[in-house]
Amino acid sequence: MESGIIGGKDAKPLSRRYMASIQIAKSHICGGMLIKEDYVLTAAHCLNNNVCSDQDHIEVVLGAQNINKVEKNQQRIPVMKHIKHPLSEHNNEKDYSYDIMLLKLKNKAKLNKFVKVMPLPKKNRKTRANTKCSIAGWGSKSPKGDKASDVMQEVKLKLQDNSKCKEMWQWYFNSERMICSVSDGKHAFCKGDSGSPLICNTIPQGIASYTFDGNCTNTEYPQVYVKISYFLPWIKTIIG
Structure with missing residues (x-):
């Protein structure tokens, strides 16, 4: 049920400055979108199989083109808390029609020519x-x-x-x-x-x-x- 891009091409640098890579222990698990300087919107199920006891392990990387390189434009921000839609899970049953989650960032993103809000x-x-x-x-x-x-x-x-x-x-x-x-x-x-x-x-x-x-x-x-x-x-x- 998880969802890479098939049949695509490299995105042009700076073409999607709102994109976020959501990572646990420096490893990419999901995409997301910066909708406010301190909030990223993503899917609730991203943390279903990746629940970690210490939330400090969840980070968002902004301004990245290559997530396996340390690019000077990247901003790596810890996630302070994740807020799943309250109806995304009911009696331990997942309802994918409410598969939405907000990530509150510990610090505000710096908006610049590499990072912007969508x-x-x-x-x-x-x-x-x-x-x-x-x-x-x-x-x-x-x-x-x-x-x-x-x-x-x-x-x-x-x-x-x-x-x-x-x-x-x-x-x-x-x-x-x-x-x-x-x-x-x-x-x-x-x-x-x-x-x-x-x-x-x-x-x-x-x-x-x-x-x-x-x-x-x-x-x-x-x-x-x-x-x-x-x-x-x-x-x-x-x-x-």
């Missing part, structure tokens, strides 16, 4: 099928690979009709809180890209949540994202 959508709008979008991250570049990519990759994707997602994923897909993209077998997000934002016409519309288990390039099952605009009220109550 504005959230203004309101909850319907997304149209076939809209062209893109996603970036440091996840695996092969469908079965476990190694994260050193350099940020990006790939273009098209939104799928919600009814098709519902038909395939059934009760796993909630069309009010989720959107999905077409799986063509060649372009996809994959392991290590969970939490990365799906950008459509310069607006962040989704957070990468899940893909077909064990095969990111499965052509039958659309890839699924939590719909950011649905959660605007919740986000605003926390970040102010």
Whole structure:
């Protein structure tokens, strides 16, 4: 259920200054997006399998192109606390339609030509099928690979009709809180890209949540994202 970029290319330096690499013990686990100087938005399940007793191990790296190099533009900031959506887990059952989490940073990020805040959508709008979008991250570049990519990759994707997602994923897909993209077998997000934002016409519309288990390039099952605009009220109550 985890989600690298398949069929993508290296992202242009400085093209995605809002991107965050979420790391535990200096190892990349998920992508995320800087939405305020001291808040990163990502997927709740990123910390399901990576729970560490000492939160100081969770860090966010901003301004990075190659996460395995110490670049002078990088900012490495410890996470003070993680705030999962209260409905993301109920009676030990995970509800992926609430797969959203905020990370409160210990220090504010310094905004500069390498790091910037991504504005959230203004309101909850319907997304149209076939809209062209893109996603970036440091996840695996092969469908079965476990190694994260050193350099940020990006790939273009098209939104799928919600009814098709519902038909395939059934009760796993909630069309009010989720959107999905077409799986063509060649372009996809994959392991290590969970939490990365799906950008459509310069607006962040989704957070990468899940893909077909064990095969990111499965052509039958659309890839699924939590719909950011649905959660605007919740986000605003926390970040102010």
